[in-house]
Amino acid sequence: MLLTETAFAKINLALHVRHRRDDGYHELETLFAFLDVGDRITARPAKEDSLQVLGEFARALDDPFDNLVMRALGAMPRSEGLAVTLEKNLPVAAGLGGGSADAGAIFRLVAHHYGTREDIMERAAKLGADVPACVASIAQVGRGTGTQLRRANNDWEGMPVLLVNPRVPLATGPVFAAWNGKDRGPLPQGKVSDIARAGRNDLETPAIALVPEIGELLATLGGTNPLLARMSGSGATCFAIFHTQEAVRGAMDRVARLHPSWWQMPGRLR
Template sequence: MTFSETAYAKINLALHVRRRREDGYHELETLFAFVDDGDRLSAAPASTDSLATHGEFAGKIDDPFGNIVAKALLALPHGKGWAVELEKRLPVAAGLGGGSADAGAVFRMVESAHGLPDGWQAKAAKLGADVPACVRSTTCIGTGTGTDLAAIESDLTGTPVLLVNPRAAVPTGPVFKAWDGLDRGPMPTGSVRAIALEGRNDLEAPAIAICPVIAQVLAALRATDPFLARMSGSGATCFALYETEAQLHAAAEKLAKARPEWWQMTGKLR
């Protein structure tokens, strides 16, 4: 039997960084949402674990056998072994939780085949702060380092979304390190739409300082008349949300003509 899953692209509709902790991590409040497209994974039972990668961004994975997909397999009971194929369609170090989404997809495939073990949330969190949210890939609020999750019903499900990355990799660590340490206040409360519109991304300014082209991406997206355009995570991917699919497709076409070198993906919020 073969299992297949989409590793849904993660975006942060809001990301409020509250303080630096003594352990080097940061306390934050974030509103996770997921796009209905992303990397694609399939798995089939095998005598031992293996991982084959292909797709546009497969070459950006430094060590396929030491990557997060292999670590997710090691963390979960799944029989003798699995032969996993990963089509890497999301850019790497892009603020989309690509690796975390891949690990989340592995968790869902294992759940389909064998069920998840007790304590799987802790296993997911060990792999990365975004992984627990990516396992379910539904809109939720993350606190602590992003691993403490609370469900929230989304009034943005089905919203047309455009993702744009200038093909610039921005590692997360330096962006957090460049954060100025100022607590600009908690994430607002209310509906998902209200939190997104009234919230902010505190990593936007430090990311732009490291990778100035992000500001150009945001300006280009805002010129297409979305109701929200913001950077996701620690960058460099930015997203724009639209009221209609017609607006989305017009914006995607406009940007593809103006900046054909930029990567983009269209979809809807899950």
């Protein structure tokens, strides 16, 4: 029996940082969205859990046997082990929730084939703030550290999206540490399109200070006439949303011409 699941790429259509908490985390208001593309997970029943990592970004994982996939497997008890192969298509430390998306895919895979647990979201939250959102992998408003979730009215479902990364890893901690601490106001209300257009990403400025290529990336995407271009999460990946697939192809051509080394992935919003 071969089990398969996609770890859908996560983007933050908007990310408002409200204040630093006493526990070291930050109070957030964010609009999570997911693409129909990402990492790929396959698994077969086995005597014990194991993990093999393949794909373009496999070497970027420092210790693939202590990553979120193995921790997610350990968090979901079952009667047999799973031999998992992770095809790592998404860049690491890129603002796409790659590890969290992988963990979310494991939770879905195990729940689908071995039975859903009522406490699946509580188990997911113990692995990271983005993991519960990645388990659901649908458009949601997240509050608190991102684990307080409410489904969003997604009028952008199916919209073409282009992800671009300058191939510069950017850890989350330094970006949050560089945030200036200024509360610029709450997340807007309304449908996904309303929130995204009126929202912002408060981590863009500190991320650009750390990785100036992000500013150049946003300028390049802005020149492709998108509906919206913004950095995702803590960076360095940025996204652009378009009306048509033809517009995405045109944007990809422009990016490839101006910055041939940059990573790109097209998809659609789920």
